[in-house]
Amino acid sequence: MRAGPTIYFIRHGETDWNAQSRYQGQADIPMNETGRAQARRNGEALRGLLPGIAQCRYVASPLLRARETMEIVRGVMGLDPGAYSIDERLKELHYGHWQGIFAADLPDVDAAGIAARSQDTFRWRPTGGESYEDLMARAVGWLADVADDTVVAGHGGISRVLRGHLYGVDPSAVPELEVPQDKVLILRRDGLEWL
Numbered sequence: 001m002r003a004g005p006t007i008y009f010i011r012h013g014e015t016d017w018n019a020q021s022r023y024q025g026q027a028d029i030p031m032n033e034t035g036r037a038q039a040r041r042n043g044e045a046l047r048g049l050l051p052g053i054a055q056c057r058y059v060a061s062p063l064l065r066a067r068e069t070m071e072i073v074r075g076v077m078g079l080d081p082g083a084y085s086i087d088e089r090l091k092e093l094h095y096g097h098w099q100g101i102f103a104a105d106l107p108d109v110d111a112a113g114i115a116a117r118s119q120d121t122f123r124w125r126p127t128g129g130e131s132y133e134d135l136m137a138r139a140v141g142w143l144a145d146v147a148d149d150t151v152v153a154g155h156g157g158i159s160r161v162l163r164g165h166l167y168g169v170d171p172s173a174v175p176e177l178e179v180p181q182d183k184v185l186i187l188r189r190d191g192l193e194w195l
Helices: 035-046 063-077 103-109 111-119 130-143 156-167 171-176
Strands: 007-009 055-061 149-153 184-188 190-194
Touching: 007 063, 007 156, 007 171, 055 063, 055 171, 063 149, 103 111, 103 156, 103 190, 111 149, 130 171, 149 156, 156 184, 156 190
Parallel strands: 007 149, 055 149
Antiparallel strands: 007 184, 184 190
């Protein structure tokens, strides 16, 4: 017997801020052309699971890059691009005062924050933002409402904390989990795979 619903998790495609190593968080940045190609690739991967996957629920973060990813994926699959729901709980980690900052500039902008984060990346919270611990609580709340197989277009942080929760990953390792933009992560309570 299967242990709960399957989640097909798609991280949004690349944005210019991703490419520039700039902290994005909940800033509403669109995908670039590389990101759109990644979304098409993920739609093609899921198209191979038709017709069954068409019966899944489809839900996205409200941020533009996730919504655009979902619409491209559904279009490539031959499904109505706009026939999905939005859930605020799937938004990316809020980086607070780090949002918009280039990673290379952080030592000049917030050396104390970098030092504090290095002591406990999972629980550290930027001014005006969230910790990974906060994000996990939000994501687990969403997960508790998932009763059916679901395709999600979301963010790297959400992918990390869902895996941390489902598979008992040590909290210190959660922020370091791989989050590719050109693969679909298939999450089941009894294991995961990449598509």
